[in-house]
Amino acid sequence: MTITPALLEDWLRERYFTTTFDISSSGVENYTVDEVLALAGTSAASLGGIMFRDSHSLGGEPLRAALARRYGVDPGSIIATQGSSEAIYLVMHALLEAGDEVVVQAPAYHALVEVAASVGARIVPWAMRTEDGIVTNEDELIALIGPRTKLVVVNFPHNPTGATVTPGQQDAIIEACAAHGTRLAWDGAFRELVYDREPLPDPVLRYERAVSFGTLSKAYGLPGLRVGWAFAAPEVLAGCVRRRDYLSLALSPLVEAVATHAVEHADELLRPRLAQATANRKLLADWLAAHADRVAGDLPAGGVTAFPALTTVPDVTAFADRLDREHGVLVVPGNCFGRPEHVRVGFGGPADELTAGLTRLGDLLPDPS
Numbered sequence: 196m197t198i199t200p201a202l203l204e205d206w207l208r209e210r211y212f213t214t215t216f217d218i219s220s221s222g223v224e225n226y227t228v229d230e231v232l233a234l235a236g237t238s239a240a241s242l243g244g245i246m247f248r249d250s251h252s253l254g255g256e257p258l259r260a261a262l263a264r265r266y267g268v269d270p271g272s273i274i275a276t277q278g279s280s281e282a283i284y285l286v287m288h289a290l291l292e293a294g295d296e297v298v299v300q301a302p303a304y305h306a307l308v309e310v311a312a313s314v315g316a317r318i319v320p321w322a323m324r325t326e327d328g329i330v331t332n333e334d335e336l337i338a339l340i341g342p343r344t345k346l347v348v349v350n351f352p353h354n355p356t357g358a359t360v361t362p363g364q365q366d367a368i369i370e371a372c373a374a375h376g377t378r379l380a381w382d383g384a385f386r387e388l389v390y391d392r393e394p395l396p397d398p399v400l401r402y403e404r405a406v407s408f409g410t411l412s413k414a415y416g417l418p419g420l421r422v423g424w425a426f427a428a429p430e431v432l433a434g435c436v437r438r439r440d441y442l443s444l445a446l447s448p449l450v451e452a453v454a455t456h457a458v459e460h461a462d463e464l465l466r467p468r469l470a471q472a473t474a475n476r477k478l479l480a481d482w483l484a485a486h487a488d489r490v491a492g493d494l495p496a497g498g499v500t501a502f503p504a505l506t507t508v509p510d511v512t513a514f515a516d517r518l519d520r521e522h523g524v525l526v527v528p529g530n531c532f533g534r535p536e537h538v539r540v541g542f543g544g545p546a547d548e549l550t551a552g553l554t555r556l557g558d559l560l561p562d563p564s
């Protein structure tokens with residue numbers, strides 16, 4: 196098996212720890228252990244009695260019960276994993292074989308394409324187009340789905356563009372999959388991070404051949420906890436466990452205990468971060484408007500990343516490297532998503548860091564010729 200290097204991870208691996216103004220991230224401002232435990236009315240002392248025994252292959256019962264209550268799914272349809280990265284890896288391996296046809300949104304978060312490709316699947320890209328943060332060409336996605344399509348993979352709200360679909364567009368995608376018995380993998384990592392709209396319904400609640408991915412890494416502000424999940428039919432989860440037995444076996448009970456508190460107090464964790472992201476999105480909108488002669492891009496409808504093109508910069512990757520090394524501002528160059536003229540800007544963090552980063556980025560943009 197060969198697998199394509201994850202350019203996004205290569206880019207962030209060291210820079211993430213050394214930069215001054217991080218406006219690269221796809222998550223919100225992070226929480227501490229104490230902050231999570233305080234919401235649950237407890238403290239770190241309550242973790243002292245946890246026995247370091249092995250947990251269940253699908254995730255411990257209290258964590259799955261909390262996820263089931265929050266998202267309205269059956270506890271038997273849940274696997275809790277080491278971030279949603281592990282869930283994506285397991286599900287792709289459980290569902291796909293060499294030669295299978297897989298329709299994937301482009302651009303996409305690397306794992307959603309490259310794990311399927313590494314299994315030997317034939318990737319059929321759907322080049323997504325958007326206007327004002329909403330997809331405009333779902334009909335082209337639907338036209339790609341046929342009797343040979345084994346799996347359709349999408350992520351809404353979308354990393355890196357922040358684009359999403361309407362509930363009606365989501366219905367049309369599900370119906371197209373159902374018409375051919377095609378499985379649908381729906382990455383809802385940013386589900387709760389939406390502006391002026393409700394979170395989309397989870398497709399697993401209405402289509403038995405859907406799988407959805409979720410995570411505590413993005414909207415919940417807990418990326419270092421490394422907890423995500425897949426919701427899927429039990430036979431899909433059985434295929435995941437087969438593979439997990441060779442990978443991570445299970446989550447730590449300590450991690451599961453903190454994650455259970457987080458899910459049980461989801462609204463209290465999510466609300467302040469969504470408020471912060473909503474305010475930051477206004478700062479981003481002002482910045483985009485002020486630089487409209489050198490930056491072209493939509494305001495996101497969801498998530499905490501935007502993906503504008505830097506229209507006056509001849510080499511965006513070199514520019515992003517200099518921006519970090521000489522000015523301490525970290526963004527993600529679009530080549531990490533196969534779009535080298537673009538840059539991913541994260542706006543989920545503290546407002547002062549966002550303002551400092553955007554100001555420096557804007558000051559360095561060459562004049563239009």
Ligand SMILES: Cc1ncc(COP(=O)(O)O)c(C=O)c1O
Pocket residue numbers: 221277278279280281304350354382384409410411412418421422423
């Ligand atoms: C769309 C999407 N899915 C999945 C992941 C994986 O995140 P994690 O493994 O932390 O849940 C990411 C991370 O950036 C992402 O952007």
